[in-house]
Amino acid sequence: MSTPTTTPAERPTFPIGRQCPYRPSADYAAFRAEGPLSRVRLYDGREAWLVTGHTEARALLADRRLSINARADGFPALSAEMAELANTGYTDVLIGVDPPVHTRQRAMLIPSFSVRRMNALRPAIQDIVDQRIDAMVAAGPPADLVAEFALPVPSMAVCVLLGVPYEDRVAFAGPARELFDADPDRAAAAMAALTDYFGRLIAAKEREPGTGLLDDLIADQVREGRLSRDELILYAMLMLIAGQDTTANVISLGSLALLEHPDQFAKLRADPALVTGAVEEIMRYVSLVEAISRVALADIEIAGYRIRAGEGVLIGAAAANFTTALVPTPEEFDVTRSPRHHLGFGFGIHQCIGQNLARIELELTFRTLTQRLPGLRLAVPAEEVRSNTTGPMERLTALLVTW
Ligand code: HEM
Structure with missing residues (x-):
């Protein structure tokens, strides 16, 4: 059996920080040199496995x-x-449950996320992207791309997906953020406010059906007695949260990466057909979700290591995305390639259910930004762009641009 080369006293802490906001740490190379599995120390002092090999990461996500x-x-x-989230009920659907419960829940949602259904949302999403750019152009440069574009686009898109009026965002935007508050009382109050909001929305939809994922679920599942209203509220909350912040962060970090690589920006501007593939490279290079958490239910032997039942496992998606298993020159940002097997949306039964929607949002975003604002550039030095890390995700506070 292989063993980690570090002793318990030497375990590196995880997350390890990023090289710059849009780029995961170069230190992952040292982890990978040690072997596909390493031991790390978490914020609370406990230890976990960190999986940095691409083959092992995929195998474990499917295990x-x-x-x-x-x-x-x-x-x-x-x-x-992140630990506190487990107590809010937020993880009671999909993202915190194993089969067979997960299998039943996911099967219920899959029809609403088909490629055909997502493609039907394209015109609405293109409108949203155009409107946000129109607003930026009308106000004139400089603009904060995070506040003016990266946050509202996914927020509006998720509203279209769910069939939620965007005007209602004042009722859910604040509580959706506070659900992650470190103060358990605030997190519980946010949960109560969201439950109340969605409870009223669902009652209104039952009286007067609209078009959207919630309407599908009411017609196909709630009316048939297969889904309770309480569960439906949790689905709505999960989509709202899983679909907004993630996409907003990839839009802002991806834009920063492109602005810091003007040659790559120029390639997309010159050939808009490249954008579909470039979205995969942006997902790989930005590697928004650094690690995916799991816990072993049984002893598992992999690549000569033994993970014991009860041990925590971090699937290092960012580390695995920078291996030659995926692309020949992982350190380079190259928008002309399309690395299909990146782990930016995870893998296995929990692989992102919203990935087709996210891909459309990212494609329309980067195609439209490069075509309509061909002179887009940073309005401040890159070193002044601030970001923070929440759990496994990096978030830009603001991104001042001009054109
Ligand atoms: C670029 C944007 C996005 C990124 C980077 C992203 C990333 C991820 C990742 C890595 C997972 C797997 C988590 C795990 O295995 O533990 C996941 C799952 C999930 N994502 Fe996304 N996501 C994005 C957009 C979206 C959107 C737009 C939606 C919905 C509207 C969404 C809804 C979900 C849900 C519900 C799950 C849980 C699926 C399950 O457990 O079966 N995501 N996402």
């Missing part, structure tokens, strides 16, 4: 002996806020 149950002992939360 049913790993659980996503955030309430299980040994589950490796990356921050106190």
Whole structure:
């Protein structure tokens, strides 16, 4: 059996920080040199496995002996806020449940996320992207691309997906953010406010059906007695949260990466057909979700290592995305390639259910930004662009641009 080369006293802490906001740490190379699995120390002092090999990461994400149950002992939360989420009920659907419950829940949602259904949203999403650019152009440069574009586009797109009026965002935007608050009372109050909002929305939709994922679920599942209203509220909350911040962060970090690589920006501007593939390279290079948490339900032997039942496992998606298993020159940002097997949307049964929607949002975003604002550039030095890390995700505070 292989063993980690570090002793318990020497374990590096995880997350390890990023090289710059849009680029994961170069230190992952040292982890990979040690072997595909390493031991790391978490914020609360506990240890977990960090998987940095691409083959091993995919194999473990597909392994049913790993659980996503955030309430299980040994589950490796990356921050106190992330640990607290398990107590809000947010992880009771999809993202925190194993089969067979997960299988039933996911099957219910899959029809609403088909490629055909997502493609039907294209015109609405293109309108949203155009409107945000029109507003920026009308106000004139400089603009904060995060506040003016990266945040509202996914927020509006998720509203279209769910069939939620965008005007209602005042009712859910604040509580959706506070659900992650470190203060358990604030997190609980946010949960109560969201439950109340969605409860009223669902009642209104039952009286007067509209078009959207919630309307599908009411017609196909709630009316048939297969889904309770309480569960439906949790689905709505999950989509709202899983679909907004993630996409907003990839838009802002991807834009920063492109602005810092003007040659790559120029290639997209010159050939808009490249954008579909470039979205995969942006997902790989930005590697927004650095690690995916799981806990072992049984002993697992992999690549000569033994993971014991009850141990936490972090699938290092960012580390795996920078291996030659994926692209020949992983350190380069090259928008002319399309690395299909990156782990930016995860892999296995929990692989992002919204990935087709996210891909459309990213494609329309980067195509339209490069075509309509061909002179787009940073309005401040890159070193002044501020970001922060929440759990496994990096978020830009603001991105001042001009054109
Ligand atoms: C670029 C944007 C996005 C990124 C980077 C992203 C990333 C991810 C990742 C890595 C996972 C797997 C988590 C795990 O295995 O533990 C995931 C799952 C999930 N994502 Fe996304 N996501 C994005 C957009 C979206 C959108 C737009 C939606 C919905 C509207 C969405 C909804 C979900 C849901 C519900 C799950 C849980 C699926 C399950 O457990 O079966 N995501 N996402």
